Amino acid sequence: MSWLSQPKIYDHQIHESGIASDEALAMILDRYPAELLDINAYSYDSEGQVSLATGERGRADGATLLEAIKGGRVWVNLRDAHEAYPELWAHIQPKFDEIAADLGVKPIKVTGQLIMSSPQTKVPYHFDAAGVVLFHFRGVKKLWVYPTDEAHQPQESVEKVIMRVQAEELPYRMAFDDDAQVVELQPGQALTWPLYAPHRVENQGVFNVSLSLDFQTWETRLMRGAHYANGVLRRYGLKPAAMEQTPVMARAALWAASLAMKKANLAPNLIKDYERSFELSAQAKKKAA
Numbered sequence: 001m002s003w004l005s006q007p008k009i010y011d012h013q014i015h016e017s018g019i020a021s022d023e024a025l026a027m028i029l030d031r032y033p034a035e036l037l038d039i040n041a042y043s044y045d046s047e048g049q050v051s052l053a054t055g056e057r058g059r060a061d062g063a064t065l066l067e068a069i070k071g072g073r074v075w076v077n078l079r080d081a082h083e084a085y086p087e088l089w090a091h092i093q094p095k096f097d098e099i100a101a102d103l104g105v106k107p108i109k110v111t112g113q114l115i116m117s118s119p120q121t122k123v124p125y126h127f128d129a130a131g132v133v134l135f136h137f138r139g140v141k142k143l144w145v146y147p148t149d150e151a152h153q154p155q156e157s158v159e160k161v162i163m164r165v166q167a168e169e170l171p172y173r174m175a176f177d178d179d180a181q182v183v184e185l186q187p188g189q190a191l192t193w194p195l196y197a198p199h200r201v202e203n204q205g206v207f208n209v210s211l212s213l214d215f216q217t218w219e220t221r222l223m224r225g226a227h228y229a230n231g232v233l234r235r236y237g238l239k240p241a242a243m244e245q246t247p248v249m250a251r252a253a254l255w256a257a258s259l260a261m262k263k264a265n266l267a268p269n270l271i272k273d274y275e276r277s278f279e280l281s282a283q284a285k286k287k288a289a
């Protein structure tokens with residue numbers, strides 16, 4: 001199997017089902033399990049460096065929450081949509097099956113997050129340790145997709161993100177943008193990109209709704225485990241080989257080692273829940289006042 005070397009766009013009609021209408025979104029926000037709903041707010045300095053705050057919905061109902069997203073600067077993530085929102089997933093799964101067949105991948109685990117985001121929202125430079133298909137339903141967003149080389153994505157940072165001793169963000173410099181491929185994503189399009197490719201997103205001044213589908217294959221699972229094991233070994237003073245020069249059997253051995261390392265708790269997860277530092281309904285109230 002060969003992964004893409006370039007971002008690739010597919011067409012879909014899922015947004016035409018009404019699944020991302022205001023009524024449908026308010027309904028799903030009302031009924032979504034609170035423990036699966038994240039509210040994030042990023043702020044940026046003039047160098048493009050990011051800080052993150054997370055919030056709670058308070059007692060806001062779905063319609064109020066939706067208005068707060070439309071008028072705010074937040075990013076609301078409805079996790080595990082593949083289980084918690086079956087009406088949406090009934091549209092996503094058959095389309096994803098087509099895309100997976102086209103990509104020549106055999107997913108062993110698929111998860112989805114429904115994302116509603118404010119008109120000015122930006123998602124900082126990061127990578128996902130899985131394959132991703134981003135189904136876009138409403139609004140317009142611009143994505144920058146960067147090369148996966150050491151300059152844009154140091155292997156040591158990848159290991160730290162996978163070991164969860166560093167938040168998802170990678171070191172970013174604005175000059176990287178010269179090396180990026182830029183895609184403006186419209187409703188009815190779905191985008192995928194090379195495995196692990198760093199990317200960042202900017203909404204184009206309008207409220208956005210997308211479904212981010214993550215998938216693991218045996219290849220992605222071995223790679224993730226190998227990065228984890230390499231990260232632990234690096235802590236003990238060893239210098240792991242570059243991942244692209246690590247053959248699949250060696251990756252498999254590292255993956256197996258990573259399972260034992262996790263059992264031995266050699267890299268405790270330091271990214272516990274971020275402090276819930278603001279309440280969205282309180283912001284909405286302030287705005288309305």
Ligand SMILES: [Fe+2]
Binds near residue numbers: 126128132199
């Ligand atoms: Fe991402």
